[in-house]
Amino acid sequence: MTAHGGNIYEVAMKLGVDSSDILDFSANLNPLGYPKLLDDIIENSKKDIINYPDPDYINLTNDIKNYFKSMGTVLSDSNILPGNGATELIFLLIETLKPKKIYLPVPCFSEYEEAAKKNNGKVERIYLNETDGFDIRPDMFKYDRDCANNVIMLCSPNNPTSKIIKLKNMKEILRKASESNIIVILDETFIELTIGNNKNSAISLINEFSNLIIIRAFTKIFSMPGIRLGYVIAVERIIKKLKSRQNTWSINCIASNSGKLLFENAFFEETRKWLENEKDRFFYLLNEIEGIKPYYPESNFILIKILTETTSGILKEKLINEKILIRDASNFDGLDNKYIRLAIKDKRSNDILIEKFKKIFA
C-alpha cells in the first residue's frame, strides 16, 4: 500500500467524527458527486446480485464502444477490456507486457512505479521541470531499441501536475515509440475533467498507432471510487492477452451495469459549467495568497508549492484538526515536502479552504 490521496475513514476514526464530516481535498473526484442515474442502476442491479457477472461484460463493452463512436472513434468490442478500477488495469498491463524498461515522467501517480517494481521492470525516471510547466515532450525520451518490449508510461492530464499532454506531442511520441517497438500506456482517467473533455484525448489516434494503450475510468468523472470501474482501450492482440491473465469476475454487477452513465449528457454539461467556473477562480484566489505558489491547472486538481518555512506534512496535520484533508504530495517522485495537491471542489468548499489558507499563511 502506497500513501494515496486520503484514507478518509482513517482520518474520521482518528478525529472521532463521521467520514461525511471531513472536507476532502485529497481525492480528486468530480465534486458534483455521482449521477442520479446510478441510483436507478443500483436498484436494477439487485436482480443480478444472485448471478455471477457476465465474464465478457457484453453490455458494458457495448456502451463504451458507443460512447467513443459518438465522438467519432470507431472501436470494436475486442478493443475494450473493463477492469476493477484503473488500479487493477495498471498492474495487469505491466504484469502482462512485462517491460524490461519503463520510461516514467515524474512526478506522476505512484502506482506506475509500484507496478513496475512488482514485475521487476527497470524504471527510468524523466524529471519534469516546473519552469517549463511540467510539460511532457517527445524529445525527453530516448526510444531505445535495446529491449523487445519497453514501455513509455504517460498520464494526461498528469497527476499531480494537472497538465494535459498536447496532442501534437502525443502523436510525435507515439510515432517515435512505434519505430522502436515501444508501447505507450496513456492513463486518461482525468480526461473528462478537463475543459474540452474528450477533445484533449488521444483516443482519435488509437486506430493509427497499434502501440497505444489508453486507460480510462468511471472513478473520477462520475465520482464513484467506491464502486470500482475502469477500462483499457488497445489493439485486439493486447486486449486478448490481458483478458487471459485477468481474474474472472473482478467487476461487480453494479459496475458492469454502469455503462449507461457515459450518456448522461446533462451531467457532463453540469460538470463543464462547474469546471469553467471554479478551476480558474480557485487558482487565482490561491495565487493571491503569499507563501504558496499554485501551478495553473488543466484538470480538477492543483499542484501547489509551499514557499514558507512550513512543510506539506505540518500543513496537512494542521488542516486535519480542522476536519480538512489535503494531499501531502511529498511522496511523489520528483517532489519534496514543499508540495501539496488540492482537488478543486464546489465554490463553498473552495472558499472555506481559501479562508483557512489566508489565516495559515498570513
Add this chain to the structure above:
Amino acid sequence: MTAHGGNIYEVAMKLGVDSSDILDFSANLNPLGYPKLLDDIIENSKKDIINYPDPDYINLTNDIKNYFKSMGTVLSDSNILPGNGATELIFLLIETLKPKKIYLPVPCFSEYEEAAKKNNGKVERIYLNETDGFDIRPDMFKYDRDCANNVIMLCSPNNPTSKIIKLKNMKEILRKASESNIIVILDETFIELTIGNNKNSAISLINEFSNLIIIRAFTKIFSMPGIRLGYVIAVERIIKKLKSRQNTWSINCIASNSGKLLFENAFFEETRKWLENEKDRFFYLLNEIEGIKPYYPESNFILIKILTETTSGILKEKLINEKILIRDASNFDGLDNKYIRLAIKDKRSNDILIEKFKKIFA
C-alpha cells in the same frame, strides 16, 4: 477464462429470454437468495460510493473476526484478508507463495490449476476414487521435502464431488505437511452450506497449524456472486505478504459493508432447514431415476454420472432448450463427458428437474 458454472447471460441471450427466466442448476448458490439485510447495506453504502474504500477494510475485518469468535476461534485482524471473491484470493495466494509443486486432489475447482499454470507451478494430480466416495485422506500425499514451498490445495466440501474432508483426516494432513514445510490451502467456500455448518470447518485448527490457509467467501452462502467478496484466514506473516501484493481497493464499498451478514442467524437457520429438507430428498429422487447415478452430497450440489448412451454435453443442450441450465462436468480433471453437476435448489425447482430427467431417461 475457463468454462465455469453457467454464464447465464450468454444462455439467456442465445434463447432471447431474460436471465431471470432461466432455471439455473449450474451455479451452486444458496437458493434462498441473498439476505434482506443486504438491501439495507446497499442503501447505506450509497454515501460511501464517492469515497475510495478503506484500504484496510477495518470494519469488515472486525466483523469476520467476531464471526469466528462466536464459534470459539480467536483471530486477530492481522489473520484476515478480504478479497474480490475467492477467485482473486486463489490467484493471489499462488502468485505470492510461488509453490514449485502443487498437490491437487482431482476432480476439483478448475481455478486452482489455472492459478498454478499462470505462476509456473507444477501440478501433481491425485485422482480421487468414486468407489471410496471421492474421499480425501492423509495417505494420498507424498509430503516431499524436495522444495522449500510446496502446497497441498484442498477444497472442503470439495467441488464438484460435494464431499467434506473429515476433520481427523484434515488434522493428519496438516501435521504431516507441517513436518515437511508444506503449506495447506483449504478452500471452504461451501462450508456454510453443509449440514453442521462451521462444525465441519478446519477453522479450529488455524491457531495450531501455521501452515494452514483457509479461503472463505460470501458468494455461496449469501448468494451474492454479483457483489464479489471473499477472505483468507492465515498467520500474520502470510497475510502481510498477500496484502503487499494485492491490488489496492479491489473490494467495492457494498462488499466492504457486508460483514454484518455474518450475524444473520435467522437466515442461517432458514438455510439449514432448506438444506435438511431438500438435500437428501433431491438425492433420493435422482437416485430412483434409472440411467443416472448421483453421488451422495454433503453440500448444496450433487455430482451425477450418466449411465446411458447420452453425454453431458448433449444433456446440457437438451435442457437449455427447456430454459434449464446444468453444469457439464466433463472439463473437471478426472471426470469425462459422462458427468454433470446439479445445484440443489428450492423444492419446486428441484421437482421440475426431476420430471424433466424422468422423461429424458425414460
